[in-house]
Amino acid sequence: MPWYIMERLFLLSARSRGLPVWMRYGATTLLVVICLGLRLWIFGDKPGLPFLLFFPAVIVAGLTFDRGTGIYAALLSGALAVWFLLEPGGLLRITDASDLLALMIFLAIALFTAFLMEALHVALRRLAQERAGLAIANAELARMAEARGTLLSEAVHRARNDLQRLAATLHLQAGAAAEPQARQALQDASGRIMALARINARLDRHRDDGQAVVSSRGFIEGLVQDLREVAVDMRPIAMMVQAEDHPLPMARAVPVGLTVNELVGNALKYAFPGEMEGRIRVSFRQYEAEFVLAVEDNGIGFDPGAPPQGSGLGTRIGRALAGQLGGSLEASALSPGSNRPGLRWVMRFSAP
Known part of the structure; x- marks a missing residue:
């Protein structure tokens, strides 16, 4: 199963973890009984692989609910397998050493699966919280960048207006100057100030947003x-x-x-x-x-x-x-x- 699908399932199961205790454990019991019924329907009471079809119940319980229901599913599955599928049958007793070893392996794997599901729940819950915090931080940074860009545009606009007014003043003074050299110097100064105003306008037009x-x-x-x-x-x-x-x-x-x-x-x-x-x-x-x-x-x-x-x-x-x-x-x-x-x-x- 792709990781993003698994992550989606874990996040959706966050709601089912809030169900009442009796409902979670009742649903887990039903899952285990359904797995037992499938085992009896497919293989009957024949020996061999008595625990295989109980793994889905452990996985679904741990995935849908919590670690406690996963552990409960593992223990209940082991007990039902011993009662219905192992010799002598009808008793919670195992006489064959190989059946005892199979039960121990099943319980070890099932309990590990229950704890693993819980660890994934915790990790993905923390990941969701961090993502939410990151989204808030990114929104705040975007707002700050927009505000900074607005302030920068206003500063450039004001500077351009001031430069244009200064250039106009120098141009008027140049027209009133009696000395040709002074007139030319004032006109050159006015032209250079206007050039700086044009540069400021281009800076604002071609700069990166907020930069x-x-x-x-x-x-x-x-x-x-x-x-x-x-x-x-x-x-x-x-x-x-x-x-x-x-x-x-x-x-x-x-x-x-x-x-x-x-x-x-x-x-x-x-x-x-x-x-x-x-x-x-x-x-x-x-x-x-x-x-x-x-x-x-x-x-x-x-x-x-x-x-x-x-x-x-x-x-x-x-x-x-x-x-x-x-x-x-x-x-x-x-x-x-x-x-x-x-x-x-x-x-x-x-x-x-």
Whole structure:
């Protein structure tokens, strides 16, 4: 019999164990008498295997009721077998040594079966109690995880709103600034704060339920989509993403998202002057024990010996973010020697 069926039977028998004593022992007596009747009907009073058909009564009594009824079934079966099936018959006396040995073996096996059934009852009752406790604990953990996820979403939402308000304030101040350099600095600061707000939105959208972990593929693809909508506008620039799916803790996802924003933003500003068409590709993959984030374009490139086209702040921010992750950020030409050498930025940091 498969174990799960046996377990089901034991759990169902928990109700019958609560029946009155007279009913349990009366039913056990009836079981033993039925087994005796089957033995006489099948084999008559012929000698041989006098105890075999009493085992079902012991097993059913122990399974359905308790250890006491199992012991009672074993003793009653032995007594009835001696009275009806063993010589001289009609007496509770055994004259043949082999019959005495058979009776002792039967009682030993039957009593062991009764105690075994009781042990299984106890074990399965404890298992049922532990399962019930585990189900309650799991429900509580699920409730706590849901509450934590709700709190985390609310915190991210509030932070995003605060960042958006701060970015709007800086944008207004930039419009009122008289100095061009101050105006540009305020606009850049506003843009970076808006980028952080977009990153927070993506963190909330792509994180696992109740966990401070995001899917790298959805997170990076979403960021690039945001940049395409905000920064590319009608320019003839194609943006592509090839990102593997890895779990990223939020604490690591934020620097990754900011790096993508800085490097893609620099490419959009400087790689394609005027209305030059071009391509920007963002990739994220794991190579052995490292994560590798690459942002490359097929633009005009840059001369490492020449002064930076802008303030160089984006590059410094990117290297600082790589340092936060314990990694590095390096640049190289995508197609050296061509009229459009392009630029490839690679950030490497350890994978967990």
